Amino acid sequence: MTMTTSAIEVKAxxxxxxxxxxxxxxxNKLATIGLLxxxxxxxxxxxxxxxxxxxxxQMNLSNITQAPSAEHIFGTDKLGRDVFAQVLYGGxxxxxxxVLSALGxxxxxxxxxxxxxxxxxxxxxxxxxxxxIFMTFPQLILVLVLVSLLGQGVNNLIxxxxxxxxxxxxxxxRNEFLTVREETYVSVCRSFGIPxxxxxxxxxxxxxxxxxxxxxxxxxxxxxxxxxxxxFLGLGVPVTTPTWGNIMNAAQSIDVVTxxxxxxxxxxxxxxxxxxxxxxxxDGLRDILDPKQ
Amino acid sequence: MTTSKxxxxxxxxxxxxxxxPVLGGFFRKQIGTVKAVDDVTIDVRRGETLGIVGxxxxxxxxxxxxxxxxxxxxxxxxxxxxxGEQKDVTKLNAGDVFDFRSRVQMVFQDPYSSLNPSKRIIxxxxxxxxVHGYKNPAERKxxxxxxxxxxxxxxxxxxxxPHEFSGGQRQRISIARALCINPELIICDEPxxxxxxxxxxxxxxxxxxxxxxxxxxYVFIAHDLSVVQYMSDRVVVMYLGKIVEISEASNLHVNxxxxxxxxxxxxxxxxxxxxxxxxxxxxxxxVPSPINRPSGCPFSNRCPKRMDICTQVEPPLQSYxxxxxxxxxxxxxxxx
Numbered sequence: 153m154t155m156t157t158s159a160i161e162v163k164a165x166x167x168x169x170x171x172x173x174x175x176x177x178x179x180n181k182l183a184t185i186g187l188l189x190x191x192x193x194x195x196x197x198x199x200x201x202x203x204x205x206x207x208x209x210q211m212n213l214s215n216i217t218q219a220p221s222a223e224h225i226f227g228t229d230k231l232g233r234d235v236f237a238q239v240l241y242g243g244x245x246x247x248x249x250x251v252l253s254a255l256g257x258x259x260x261x262x263x264x265x266x267x268x269x270x271x272x273x274x275x276x277x278x279x280x281x282x283x284x285i286f287m288t289f290p291q292l293i294l295v296l297v298l299v300s301l302l303g304q305g306v307n308n309l310i311x312x313x314x315x316x317x318x319x320x321x322x323x324x325x326r327n328e329f330l331t332v333r334e335e336t337y338v339s340v341c342r343s344f345g346i347p348x349x350x351x352x353x354x355x356x357x358x359x360x361x362x363x364x365x366x367x368x369x370x371x372x373x374x375x376x377x378x379x380x381x382x383x384f385l386g387l388g389v390p391v392t393t394p395t396w397g398n399i400m401n402a403a404q405s406i407d408v409v410t411x412x413x414x415x416x417x418x419x420x421x422x423x424x425x426x427x428x429x430x431x432x433x434x435d436g437l438r439d440i441l442d443p444k445q
Numbered sequence: 446m447t448t449s450k451x452x453x454x455x456x457x458x459x460x461x462x463x464x465x466p467v468l469g470g471f472f473r474k475q476i477g478t479v480k481a482v483d484d485v486t487i488d489v490r491r492g493e494t495l496g497i498v499g500x501x502x503x504x505x506x507x508x509x510x511x512x513x514x515x516x517x518x519x520x521x522x523x524x525x526x527x528x529g530e531q532k533d534v535t536k537l538n539a540g541d542v543f544d545f546r547s548r549v550q551m552v553f554q555d556p557y558s559s560l561n562p563s564k565r566i567i568x569x570x571x572x573x574x575x576v577h578g579y580k581n582p583a584e585r586k587x588x589x590x591x592x593x594x595x596x597x598x599x600x601x602x603x604x605x606x607p608h609e610f611s612g613g614q615r616q617r618i619s620i621a622r623a624l625c626i627n628p629e630l631i632i633c634d635e636p637x638x639x640x641x642x643x644x645x646x647x648x649x650x651x652x653x654x655x656x657x658x659x660x661x662x663y664v665f666i667a668h669d670l671s672v673v674q675y676m677s678d679r680v681v682v683m684y685l686g687k688i689v690e691i692s693e694a695s696n697l698h699v700n701x702x703x704x705x706x707x708x709x710x711x712x713x714x715x716x717x718x719x720x721x722x723x724x725x726x727x728x729x730x731x732v733p734s735p736i737n738r739p740s741g742c743p744f745s746n747r748c749p750k751r752m753d754i755c756t757q758v759e760p761p762l763q764s765y766x767x768x769x770x771x772x773x774x775x776x777x778x779x780x781x
Contacts, residue, residue, distance in 0.1 A: 336559035337569075340622070343513050344573040345546040354572070358563045 176440045183436020189429035193422070197243030206234035208241040208394045220414050227414040229402055235414060239422050242394040245306055247426070249379045249395070253313035254371035260314065261321025262364060266352050268322070269329025276326070283319040291316055295378075296387060304390050309382070313375050321367050328360035335359075362441045369434025373427040380423055396423045454526060455630055455662050456489040456512070456549075461521035463504075463511045467736055477736045481507040482518075483686040486762070489630070491526075494656065494663040496677030496694060498670050498709070502732055504686040505666045506554070509634040512664065513551045514542060525549070547577050550623035554635040556615035560607035566593075567603040570622055577626045592621040595655060613644035620652065630662045638667065649676060671713050674698065679769070682706050685743040686735055688762055691771040702765060702772040704750050742775065750776060 178184060196203060206224075212232035220227045226235035268279040286294075294316050302308040332338065333356070341351045376396070382388030383397025384404070391398055396419045403409050403416035462484055467477035482504045489495050497505050510516040512523065514534060524531045525545060534545050553559045560569055570589045579585045590600045596617040607615060616636060623631055633652070637645040649672065656663060667673045673680055674694050682690040682703065690703040701707045708726040730747050733739055739746050745755040754775050762773040 336553045336555050337561045339510075339515055339553060340551075340559055340619075341572075342515055343546060343551050344576060344626070345543045346572055346576055350572070355561055355564075359561070 173440055177436070180436045180439065182432045183440070186429040186432030186434075186436065189425060190433060193243060193426050193429070194247055197240055197247060200237070200240035200244065204234065204237045204240055206237035208233060208237040209392075210234070217412050217415075226418040227412075229399075229415055230408075230412075235399065235418050238394045238399050239396070239418050242396045242399055242419065243422060243426075245389060245393055245395040246376050246379055246397070246423070249306060249310055249313070249389075250372045250376035253310045253317060253375040254368050256310065256314035257317040257371055258321050258364065258368050260318040261367075262325050262357070264318070265322045265325025266329055266357065269326040270333060270348075270352050270356070272330070272333075279322070280326070283322050286316065287319050295382065299382075299387055304388070306389050306393065309379065309388055313378065317371060317375065321364065321371070324363055324367055325360060328363060329356060332356045332359055362438045365441060366434045366438045369430050369437070373430050376423060376427060380419075453491040454488050454524075455491040456526070456664075457524045458485060458487045458489075458512065459522040459524065461485045461508070461511065461523065462519045463507050463516055464519040479735050480686050480738065481735060482511060485521075485683075485686075485688055487681060487688070487691075489662060489664055491629075491662055492660060493678040494665050494676050496673035496680040497664065497666045497683060498668065498673045498680060499683035500668055500732060502735070503683045504735075505668070505683055506634055507686075508683070509551065509632050509664070509666055513549065513632055514545065515551075547626055548628055549630045549632065550626065550628040551632045551634060552616075552619050552623050552636045555639055556612050556619060557639070559619045560615055562607055565604050565606055566618060569607075569618075570625055573622065574625055588625055592625040593618070595624060595658075596621045596651060611644075612640050613648060616640060616648055617651065620648075620655070624655065624659070628661070630664065632664045632666070634666050635668065636665075637672065638669065645672070652676070670709050682709065685732060685738060687743055687773065688771075689744065689773050691762075691769075693767075693769055696767075696770065700766075700770075702770070702777055703744075703774050704748050704776075705744050708749075742773075752776075 177187070210233060212228070214232065215224075215228055216230055216232040218224055218228040218232075224234050224236065226239060229235055229238070264279050264283075268276040295312055298312040298315065299308065302311065329352075338351060338356065341355055346355075379388050379395060380397030380400060383391075383395055384400050386401060388397055389395050391401065399419040400416050402412075408415055461482055462480070463482040465479040465481060466475045467479060468474065469476040485504075485508060487495065497508065499505050507516060511518050518535055521535070523534045525534045525548070527541075527544065527548075532541065534542070537545060560566075567586070567589060570592070571585055574585045574588055579588060586603075589603065593600060593602065598614065598617055598621065602610075602614075602618075607618075610618065616639075620636070636652070637648050640648060652663070653676070655661065663676070665673060665676045667676075674697065677694040680692055680694045680697050681688055682692075682705065684705050690697075690701070690706050692701075692706075697706065698710055701710050704726075708728050711724065711726045726749060728747050728749075733743070733746060739756065741754070741756040741758055742748070742760050745751055748755065752775060758775070760773045760775045760778055762771050763778065764770065765772050765777045
């Protein structure tokens, strides 16, 4: 009896905290816009087949490089494919690569950073040197080497991004843990004999969450841009898979840039809009999730 | 103090040393040692309040952390009385350390960082209780409410966040948290130094009441001699990692022996000016660095009563007058 009432109480209090955060979210206009744009663009990509009847891979050689019209609202490319359909379907892969790479990098960075920051000493030095090796090696060359080793492909690209992109989160989390470690409540936990894993992940990690979330959103944006850059160079996802970067690949020649603006402007705007939106969202989340406010 | 009380030691610290290496240079070689706690021997008796006093940097907090097994001692023994069986807590296995932690708890100095800012009060209590064998959530909640009542806080506060409380309330919550697993000994590391004077008195009186009610033993650390004297049965005066004097609290202000204790006592503000002793003993200079301590008596470079022997030979801690009054000073060294 007492148990059920207390459980209900906790639930009620928890929702009230959620309500406070929702309210903070709504009052932060930029973050709300960012969130809506992110969700909107993701949904458009996911439900692409319901939005456009064109197949992004369907070539139509009698209808190449058409300027935007009512029939093809973003025009067609050099093979007569519908650019609007390509941008929609391309968003699937681009967002998938960005989010999954950032997630992987964050998980590795948080684990390594928490361990290095909490224990310090030798473990810290080893992990720090290890991350420095990755950081000092030219990133692009590392990516090229890994892509040529693993082969092109969406999942291989994600693996490459995770391997080359965990260091910033690692450094951030390590520094946060070095600060939080000195807080008295960590000593309190230790003097109660609470297990170390619980101290790190249940007591310290929640207090370092807001910079981690901001770093995560920045990473999503960064990986989407990196994917676009690599695909533009022809090193990312195979050209047969439409991604925002692959569509822009067509704009490598100066002829396309000057004469067929819709080929690069549409995917370019899609990338910029998504990256901008996710940055706004990350900025807003930092304020919203801060427990001290 | 009765003899029966004296016989029952709860925690005896023998020749405890906590030293930290000072690393320097490109290869981080050890270039020195900070002797934060150096050869300290204290007996804590069951049911008493043992006060430890000394200025900042004298090793009080390191001593407290070492006693709580938060810092590793370099040398020495710490014998704790586990139901009549004395065990050296520096050499315990993990299970016995856990048992020790259920018997000894600590209240920390900073009430603002001793509660996790992202956790509600109930969450800050819940895990320690769960870890210490309170399996039933309803029982845990009951236990939390009881501990909060003990420090005069109502159960309405259970679901609040720490930032909603004042410093005094937070310190009371910290005390309640230390009490919730039913310890025998509480180490209080400057529990009131961060609080307003009016709140200090309130918290101190509360702690005294709780001690009487639960029959607790306190090790009470402070830099404020008047606070320590008010709380304690016996007082240990520390200087630069060493004990310079141990005395009954009631006797200390009447008959201080060590020149450092005299100087400390003379610095305690008196309520009425020009009444009784009002002459201050000013100390010149700073506390020497614990890396590079003076030879002989650690206090020798600031002592107004310095003799030649003081800079050469370190005075041992000896009884002087009554058995319970010990002092480390050449003024009282018995001629050999």
